Amino acid sequence: MSVHIYNTLTRSKEAFVPQEQNKVKMYVCGPTVYDYIHIGNARPVIFFDVVRRYLEYAGYDVDYIVNFTDVDDKLIRKAEQLGTTVTEVADKFINAFYEDLESLGVHKATLNPRVTEHIPEIIAFIQGLVDKGYAYTSEGDVYFRTSKFEEYGKLSHQNLEELQFGIRIEVDDRKENPQDFVLWKGAKPGEIKWESPWGDGRPGWHIECSAMARKYLGNTLDIHGGGHDLQFPHHECETAQSEAxxxxxxxNYWMHNGYVHINNEKMSKSLGNGITVNQLVKRVKPNAIRYFILSAHYRSPLNFSDDSIAQAENSVERIVNCEVNLQHRLSAFSGNAQSAASSELDGRISEITAQFEAKMNDDFNTPDAITAVFELVAEANQYMSRSDATAEGLNALLAALSRMNAVLGLVLEKEEGAELLDDEIEQLIIERTDARKSKNWARADEIRDLLTTKGIALEDTPQGIRWRRL
Incomplete structure (x- = not known):
């Protein structure tokens, strides 16, 4: 079964057929790097990470580009507030973005191009639009002539007349039409600027993605993604200028994720209810944040609350514990003990894997894919309790769980705050066991306290002491 994607452009699910066999060109609009990213920003970051992972799981080679907007009105104001430069502001929050990616278990994109490093490409792009009559200059600015592009509005499914009356557009006498959008902004005194054929200035917001996407992925992308709020005007304007x-x-395929609300309210600065990722990971496990984001279909709205994140923590812990228990149960087999897994178990694993893939193939239905993961967890827990469990069977279950986790990333490779390596923990447990045997209770308690402070819980099982990270 092939991957099917809900295409915003056509408002329908379509079979995914890339332009090149086994090759995917994917571009997702990245952050404007003037502040830390918030939980709303984290939704596309995590979701499109999973899209990329699943396409790779399905055998595609994915070129995944996520840009940085590192020059913008917001960066200029931030630099003024901090008494620093736009470049220094951008560098600070790009580094913070990468730290957030790492904490959330998000794989880095193939490339993260910066606007300020692509000014020549942006100027050439704008000049091409001027030469073709799609853009015009006005008092040092350059605007896109929306009336000349007949399909303007096709992505957001609006027409120019509807936009005039249905969308609040700032009145600007320098424009031929209110819907025309800026490609190049003439520099104001003291602002960061570059030379251009139209005078010193800087790029408009919409043009940057078109220029960088074209440079790295060609004229046509397989997938263009971003948040629902980017459909109009950003992606609509991108479409118009690029195709013109x-x-x-x-x-060929447009994907947009839904909004994240906070306690059933829209997240906004005026309400003061924004939650940044770097704040959230200090009190919530990063894999619980991933679970929360993926627990609803990406096109649906998502509501963040203390209850919802607590439920996510409890749910993801079941998956983590299953993996830990499988590894611990396997450790009870000495040497290279090998025995065949039962055909019944193999069949059940294949059935659950097929269910997982079917749900991911259906427009990346992560909540139902997670349901398949829990079916595997239930199967594994039941199998581990059997006296006739084999190493081969345990390995088969662990491998299946690992394959699904490679897509969803719910068991992170590196637990935040974990200071002890697995081997060090095992050695401390052995030392504690020996201390107890020799009735050195003080040392045994000391080791237990150390492990507790490092977030390690010890549990007695029929197979001996096992540990897990809290």
């Missing part, structure tokens, strides 16, 4: 210049579709 190249004559080719900008993207």
């Amino acid at each position: 210049l190249t004559g080719h579709p900008l993207a």
